[in-house]
Amino acid sequence: MEDLKSAMEEHMEQMADLVQKFSAELRTGLRPAYDNFVGFFHAIDWKEPWLMGLMGFHVVLLLLTIFSRKNVNFQMCLFLLALAGVYFAENFNRLLSENWKSFAGQNYFDPSGVFLSALWSGPLLVIAILILVNTLFSLCYLIVRWKKAELRHRARVARKQD
The missing domain is CATH 1.20.5 (Single alpha-helices involved in coiled-coils or other helix-helix interfaces)
Incomplete structure (x- = not known):
């Protein structure tokens, strides 16, 4: 005790x-x-061309996500590509850390991958979350439409039986 x-x-x-x-x-x-x-x-030297290109890529991907919000199949492809980009970020970081002298002024690619996580994976995850939320709203809308159709069908069947 x-x-x-x-x-x-x-x-x-x-x-x-x-x-x-x-x-x-x-x-x-x-x-x-x-x-x-x-x-x-x-x-970070934000005037480096490859960083401006990376930011432009994320802006284009975000705009593509917003403008394709009605096309669920395309959104799912974007979702999977964004998650694949996050999944392969470690390999991407290793590749970039070995070849940084050919495109960057300094080595941003540390072994823990903080830089790449912040500037590559972070925006991709935000885009993936936006796609996921849009998909959930679309599914909710479809469930409401389906339930309304089901209730109309039941009402018709009930009228025919009376």
């Missing part, structure tokens, strides 16, 4: 420490995250 009691007290102390650390982080606010973002943003 004493072992259980000491284990519970130890657990409560650990939880209190975690709560104190978490509250201390909340008190510091978002300033450290903001500082990290600003440092990341300023470390």
